[in-house]
Amino acid sequence: MYEAVFAGKLSGNGKFTKACQAWFEQRYGFRKCLLTSSGTDALEMCAMLCSLKPGDEVIVPSYTFVSTALAFLREGATVVFADSMKRNPNLDAETLEALITPRTKVIVPVHYAGVACDMDAIMAVAKKYNLLVVEDAAQAVDSYYKGRPLGSIGHLAAFSFHETKNITAGGEGGLLVVNDERFVRRAEIIWEKGTNRAEFFRGEVNKYGWVDMGSSFLPSEVNAAFLWAQLENIDDIQSKRKVLWETYYKRLKPLAEQGRFTLPDIPKYATNNAHMFYLVLPSLEARTGLLAYLKEHEVYAVFHYLSLHSSEYYKNRHDGRALPECDRYADCLVRLPLFYDLKIEDVERICDLIEA
Numbered sequence: 001m002y003e004a005v006f007a008g009k010l011s012g013n014g015k016f017t018k019a020c021q022a023w024f025e026q027r028y029g030f031r032k033c034l035l036t037s038s039g040t041d042a043l044e045m046c047a048m049l050c051s052l053k054p055g056d057e058v059i060v061p062s063y064t065f066v067s068t069a070l071a072f073l074r075e076g077a078t079v080v081f082a083d084s085m086k087r088n089p090n091l092d093a094e095t096l097e098a099l100i101t102p103r104t105k106v107i108v109p110v111h112y113a114g115v116a117c118d119m120d121a122i123m124a125v126a127k128k129y130n131l132l133v134v135e136d137a138a139q140a141v142d143s144y145y146k147g148r149p150l151g152s153i154g155h156l157a158a159f160s161f162h163e164t165k166n167i168t169a170g171g172e173g174g175l176l177v178v179n180d181e182r183f184v185r186r187a188e189i190i191w192e193k194g195t196n197r198a199e200f201f202r203g204e205v206n207k208y209g210w211v212d213m214g215s216s217f218l219p220s221e222v223n224a225a226f227l228w229a230q231l232e233n234i235d236d237i238q239s240k241r242k243v244l245w246e247t248y249y250k251r252l253k254p255l256a257e258q259g260r261f262t263l264p265d266i267p268k269y270a271t272n273n274a275h276m277f278y279l280v281l282p283s284l285e286a287r288t289g290l291l292a293y294l295k296e297h298e299v300y301a302v303f304h305y306l307s308l309h310s311s312e313y314y315k316n317r318h319d320g321r322a323l324p325e326c327d328r329y330a331d332c333l334v335r336l337p338l339f340y341d342l343k344i345e346d347v348e349r350i351c352d353l354i355e356a
């Protein structure tokens with residue numbers, strides 16, 4: 001960060017931005033990467049690249065963060081909410097096909113807790129109906145589906161480097177991934193306020209100007225430098241998170257076997273990037289009790305998403321379908337503390353409290 005500051009070039013698309021983008025392209029085989037100021041920005045760029053028209057439908061899980069849906073809604077699309085699976089909160093690929101109409105244009109799988117959706121099934125449906133797939137990989141850095149990096153499978157993908165994610169760009173940050181060659185040029189233009197500035201700097205055109213829609217999606221070099229330092233340490237960060245995650249899993253397994261709650265589900269096709277450790281309790285009352293008990297002992301466990309289809313903003317636009325699995329996770333899921341500085345002793349103490 002000192003280097004970024006004292007180099008005297010703080011605005012976007014400098015040395016550290018390029019280094020981070022190249023790192024992701026090389027390590028995960030992403031076709032083209034562009035750093036953004038947030039995961040939300042990256043999703044908004046994805047939505048713009050999909051060229052949606054009013055009435056076009058986009059399928060989004062209801063159990064997700066607001067931005068997954070909002071990015072597409074802002075482009076004038078209609079959001080059709082999908083239910084989660086019984087086994088984990090990810091979009092249920094088996095009920096996906098029933099949601100498709102002649103107006104469907106995009107499917108947005110969210111890899112909840114960094115655990116892959118069943119991408120073969122989702123990509124097969126997309127191919128059959130000629131749809132685009134945008135992976136919301138906000139939580140899914142360094143995670144895989146059948147050996148393929150998450151973010152490399154859909155036509156487009158978005159990552160987040162918010163401070164709550166595994167790696168951060170100094171509080172806020174994101175990454176757009178373009179895997180489909182058709183979108184590469186337009187992505188750069190949208191990123192640079194609708195101009196062909198990136199081509200100009202590469203010497204491909206002799207002047208630059210306004211050529212399309214866009215916005216200012218670039219992060220500052222200070223954020224990119226912060227992210228670069230995290231990328232240099234990603235293997236250490238990931239292995240430390242995994243040790244904490246495994247400790248929770250081993251300690252809490254006996255209680256799960258007694259039916260007190262269920263532990264995070266990692267299907268055979270998925271890896272664990274230790275983004276989150278969650279429990280699913282049998283009822284809202286059981287969850288409320290556990291959260292209150294932990295809080296009394298100064299452990300700040302938290303619930304997670306409220307179903308977007310029944311949110312204040314969307315409930316009157318939703319088509320009325322019940323999404324029971326999604327509501328169950330909204331009522332019953334608890335996230336336990338998991339962050340880089342957490343100590344094994346802390347995890348042990350939290351597990352003692354849960355047992356008690």
Ligand SMILES: *Cc1c(COP(=O)(O)O)cnc(C)c1O
Pocket residue numbers: 038039040041064065067068110136138139159160161162172173174
């Ligand atoms: C964090 C997150 C986002 C938004 O990322 P920001 O960087 O906070 O804008 C979007 N989708 C999901 C699933 C997330 O977890």
